[in-house]
């Protein structure tokens with residue numbers, strides 16, 4: 001070890017402008033608060049975008065190797081420019097540790113880019129490496145000002161969402177415009193602070209973009225707590241989603257409670273819906289006078305107009321209302337046909353199913369006011385905040401909905417979000433935030449509900465052109481459809497213990513720095529590695545601390561007096577029934 005110390009000291013004492021190493025060090029303009037000795041070690045290997053630095057660590061001077069901690073940035077000085085490296089692995093070169101003296105440590109770094117000094121003394125950061133470090137180049141603890149340059153968004157408008165882990169004095173900013181328009185994902189194991197981070201970013205996003213609407217699919221009913229002032233909370237008791245606005249597949253999913261309908265069942269339902277639609281007519285007072293007693297509202301069974309199986313119509317047609325009474329009547333007419341086209345038992349079973357749904361108070365939001373609405377305008381106005389009346393965020397609480405309808409509701413909302421953004425010609429931009437996204441767009445195509453997957457994938461693939469954006473939050477990136485993740489141009493990777501989950505992130509992120517994220521399994525709460533378009537460069541950051549009243553409810557809420565009281569069994573049962 002003494003031998004290493006001698007050799008290490010000898011290397012470190014080589015003159016900085018030693019021609020052998022071509023390391024003419026620019027005058028040090030570092031902050032006076034930084035320690036005097038910033039030299040960490042020298043480059044001993046370099047391959048592709050990675051380099052190995054040999055440094056010295058000693059038990060006696062614990063602060064000496066601070067600059068080399070995993071996840072930190074260091075700089076490799078080339079004179080006119082300084083290469084920035086991200087430390088992703090460290091190991092002692094000898095299998096023993098010398099308490100008293102120096103120990104050789106190999107520090108593996110990913111080379112992220114270069115800080116170049118300009119003519120006027122200003123410096124700027126550029127991703128990618130133009131000059132690779134020769135063997136023997138000195139590596140330094142990074143300068144505070146270089147850190148600021150690296151994470152500076154330049155002319156792009158940034159909002160501060162946290163600070164760097166490496167130096168809490170340097171702000172972590174994101175470009176909100178890019179964050180939204182290129183879709184984003186927040187991934188991390190349970191309890192690391194995903195929802196709190198999302199609440200923080202959404203608050204900043206609506207403040208920065210007045211024409212933005214945010215629709216949060218909130219499976220744990222937690223977000224309303226975070227936005228008491230600027231969100232509208234919607235749940236089964238306050239929303240009307242008329243049954244007629246659902247697409248056939250969505251309505252069938254509700255009627256058959258998530259099981260795929262049998263061929264006959266699907267055909268009958270499709271046919272009777274088409275018949276009921278064809279019989280629907282908005283009756284104006286003039287029409288009423290003229291048509292009184294005529295068959296306007298009840299045309300004869302016109303099976304010719306029924307849509308053929310497998311056919312789907314455009315948005316306008318799909319949103320056209322129809323009456324439940326006409327649906328029942330159409331089934332009755334099929335039951336009464338002399339030459340039966342479908343088994344009577346199937347027809348009767350379908351009628352019973354529809355009656356049961358209609359009579360079930362949990363499904364009141366589908367049926368109660370459906371036939372007093374003639375267009376989807378009130379639905380759009382309520383859910384998508386048109387006009388927003390100071391509350392541009394909608395928190396759609398899914399926890400109180402019957403579980404059988406969650407898929408259909410999510411699908412219809414995602415579909416409406418896209419269609420509305422498209423129809424608004426840019427006057428509204430809509431962010432759909434999916435918590436627990438792996439439920440809606442699972443990796444296995446056989447799982448999940450196809451229409452929800454399609455609607456979300458449509459936003460991910462084409463939404464950008466029309467102002468419909470996607471925010472994905474999940475604890476299980478491994479169970480999420482990788483094609484959706486790869487459409488998210490900004491990823492906040494929070495703590496992820498699972499190797500497979502880390503692998504998924506590596507695959508999804510084009511950025512080379514993603515290959516070095518093994519340390520994701522050990523980062524702290526509120527910490528994230530931010531990759532992608534909305535940040536200047538990959539950064540290890542900590543989200544701003546928020547006050548308890550700014551956090552989503554599950555995270556920040558203390559149980560109220562009422563919560564602490566033991567509920568009566570009747571109350572529990574009523575809650576279970578969603579009453």
Ligand SMILES: Nc1ncnc2c1ncn2[C@@H]1O[C@H](COP(=O)(O)OP(=O)(O)OP(=O)(O)O)[C@@H](O)[C@H]1O
Nearest residue numbers: 189190191192193194195196526543544545546555
């Ligand atoms: N930015 C923050 N400021 C203050 N506290 C935070 C912040 N982020 C997280 N916390 C704390 O961390 C805990 C978990 O936060 P949060 O609910 O956001 O995690 P999560 O990743 O969404 O969890 P889950 O996967 O269970 O939904 C809470 O106790 C919360 O108080």
Ligand SMILES: [Mg+2]
Nearest residue numbers: 191194195196
């Ligand atoms: Mg959460």
